Amino acid sequence: MAYWLMKSEPDAFSIDDLAARPKQTEPWNGVRNYQVRNMFRDQFKPGDEAFFYHSSCELPGIYGLMKVVSAAYPDPTQFDPKSDYYDPKSTREDPRWLLVDVKFERKLKKPITLTMLREHEKQLDGLIILQRGTRLSVTPVKPAHWNAILKLEAT
DNA sequence: GCCAACGTTGGC
């Protein structure tokens, strides 16, 4: 089983939005980056765990936990001309973009902010989100990092 | 296949 960190702008889709979904699941659509597409395709497995990270907001950080509940499949928004995520170059025969379904697990008692993560840089050496200029919206998290980060919830 | 221009991300 693998661990992931998945970013979303809370104005667009937040941990509370996920918790409010009828089955507390949501297709993680709109990813338009080949590296992430390949991670979805090659590495994501149902049962994987993920941090829900809020970006571009007042307090960027990890706000909750979720579980991956599907294999990768084509993102339907790429075929929808009315969608912001429409990609005219993608076809149903050869879809360019994939997504996975995620399921709400729980909110953290309090967010683990980016600042807190930085304060524990030593333990979290190599965590991608702490590296300069990382813009990937989905990144892998090593098990040791996952555990170290979760411990910060109690601090 | 190079690379300049452009667009996007995301913290601050």
Added chain:
DNA sequence: GCCAACGTTGGC
């Protein structure tokens, strides 16, 4: 709103 970083596009 600024701007650094970096992925993508497209002309050549």
